[in-house]
Amino acid sequence: MFRGLGRTLLGAAAAIGIGIAALTAQAAEVWQTLPEPPPLPKPAESGTAPVNDIQMYYAVFGQGRPVILLHGGLSNSDYWGSLVPALTARGFQVIVADSRGHGRSTRSAQPYSYDLMSSDVLALLDHLKIQKTDLVGWSDGGIIGLDIAIHHPERLNRLYAYGANSDLSGLKPDFDKNPTFAAFIERAGAEYRKLSKTPDQYDSFLQQISQMWATQPDFTAEQLRGIKVRTAIADGEYDEGIKREHTEYLARTIPGAELRILPNVSHFGMLQNPKEFDGDVIAFLTAK
Numbered sequence: 001m002f003r004g005l006g007r008t009l010l011g012a013a014a015a016i017g018i019g020i021a022a023l024t025a026q027a028a029e030v031w032q033t034l035p036e037p038p039p040l041p042k043p044a045e046s047g048t049a050p051v052n053d054i055q056m057y058y059a060v061f062g063q064g065r066p067v068i069l070l071h072g073g074l075s076n077s078d079y080w081g082s083l084v085p086a087l088t089a090r091g092f093q094v095i096v097a098d099s100r101g102h103g104r105s106t107r108s109a110q111p112y113s114y115d116l117m118s119s120d121v122l123a124l125l126d127h128l129k130i131q132k133t134d135l136v137g138w139s140d141g142g143i144i145g146l147d148i149a150i151h152h153p154e155r156l157n158r159l160y161a162y163g164a165n166s167d168l169s170g171l172k173p174d175f176d177k178n179p180t181f182a183a184f185i186e187r188a189g190a191e192y193r194k195l196s197k198t199p200d201q202y203d204s205f206l207q208q209i210s211q212m213w214a215t216q217p218d219f220t221a222e223q224l225r226g227i228k229v230r231t232a233i234a235d236g237e238y239d240e241g242i243k244r245e246h247t248e249y250l251a252r253t254i255p256g257a258e259l260r261i262l263p264n265v266s267h268f269g270m271l272q273n274p275k276e277f278d279g280d281v282i283a284f285l286t287a288k
Contacts, residue, residue: 070141076103
């Protein structure tokens with residue numbers, strides 16, 4: 001999703017500092033803030049699974065109908081600290097995972113693609129012996145969800161995709177210079193150094209994944225029209241990176257998709273108003 005971000009990050013430390021200062025000064029509105037996620041509850045099971053050519057971190061919480069939560073680019077599964085207990089309280093078994101190279105998961109020299117990351121998710125589900133699941137994806141996680149819905153619909157019950165795009169035309173120009181996004185970028189770098197098994201390789205990781213973001217995703221309208229999975233296309237009213245008309249295009253093109261715009265939040269709605277975000281996810285997953 002983050003086209004051009006690798007180039008921006010590798011040479012813009014000063015600009016990011018300015019962005020964070022601006023965020024502190026401007027954050028009068030909820031959608032201009034970037035709260036810390038609450039800590040995840042203690043999992044019933046956690047570890048790393050041998051997935052394709054990497055070791056993929058995962059954690060499992062609760063019992064019941066399975067739902068997997070996929071985080072956005074540069075982040076990690078800790079961002080689901082509010083949604084996990086909200087879902088387990090409603091009788092879901094929740095699986096979180098760190099995408100390849102993110103968080104606690106390793107990466108290889110293989111070029112990144114959404115197809116590859118989707119195959120990682122499916123291999124993790126196979127490892128956990130989960131044949132079919134709901135999927136909640138944010139940003140890159142939502143794009144992975146769309147990829148699975150297109151190519152492996154038999155693995156999904158429902159898809160909730162928040163802040164996702166289907167091609168590069170859906171991105172706002174220079175969104176990474178937005179103060180909230182700049183603060184997220186700096187936080188993501190610190191989290192990488194804290195969680196990764198290769199804490200000194202952030203720049204090379206960023207260069208590698210940026211090669212994917214330069215050209216992907218590139219789903220066609222025909223592919224979107226072929227989605228049969230029950231889908232919600234969601235976003236925040238003030239998303240810094242995704243054009244509203246693109247979100248509406250996704251909802252209009254995917255048969256039967258629901259358009260869900262959360263008020264007064266941005267690309268980081270799960271942090272800015274977790275009660276609203278969690279409630280919307282649960283309402284979709286439990287709707288008849």
